Amino acid sequence: xxxxxxxxxxxxxxxxxxxxxxxxxxxxxxxxxxxxxxxxxxxxxxxxxxxxxxxxxxxxxxxxxxxxxxxxxxxxxxxxxxxxxxxxxxxxxxxxxxxxxxxxxxxxxxxxxxxxxxxxxxxxxxxxxxxxxxxxxxxxxxxxxxxxxxxxxxxxxx
Numbered sequence: 001x002x003x004x005x006x007x008x009x010x011x012x013x014x015x016x017x018x019x020x021x022x023x024x025x026x027x028x029x030x031x032x033x034x035x036x037x038x039x040x041x042x043x044x045x046x047x048x049x050x051x052x053x054x055x056x057x058x059x060x061x062x063x064x065x066x067x068x069x070x071x072x073x074x075x076x077x078x079x080x081x082x083x084x085x086x087x088x089x090x091x092x093x094x095x096x097x098x099x100x101x102x103x104x105x106x107x108x109x110x111x112x113x114x115x116x117x118x119x120x121x122x123x124x125x126x127x128x129x130x131x132x133x134x135x136x137x138x139x140x141x142x143x144x145x146x147x148x149x150x151x152x153x154x155x156x157x158x
């Protein structure tokens with residue numbers, strides 16, 4: 001049996017107690033139900049003493065290491081613009097050629113293109129044709145066996 005693939009879950013939800021308990025846990029459960037081993041940075045890397053010098057650097061380095069070492073990347077790109085930390089992590093995932101999956105249940109548009117709902121650079125890690133299969137607009141959509149994440153986790157060709 002193959003070990004579960006690891007999926008880095010880039011998100012801004014960990015900054016809010018309500019979002020940690022609600023939307024973040026809902027996403028983690030949906031991704032785990034699909035078969036991913038979810039690496040959620042607030043749960044993995046944020047247990048530091050913020051009074052100790054260098055705490056922010058240590059968190060940043062731990063998150064960078066997790067993006068590098070994860071098999072794939074799932075990013076929450078809500079907001080206009082989306083969270084800066086998520087965007088940096090997405091850039092790293094694209095540069096390291098990780099499989100990228102994006103989630104946005106925010107109906108606002110923040111775009112410079114008629115084709116994409118966000119800045120076109122966010123889509124450089126997705127396929128040119130059929131990028132929509134890597135795009136998720138609801139938690140329920142994550143379970144769709146025909147979407148790219150489910151196919152990737154099953155090791156099917158894109």
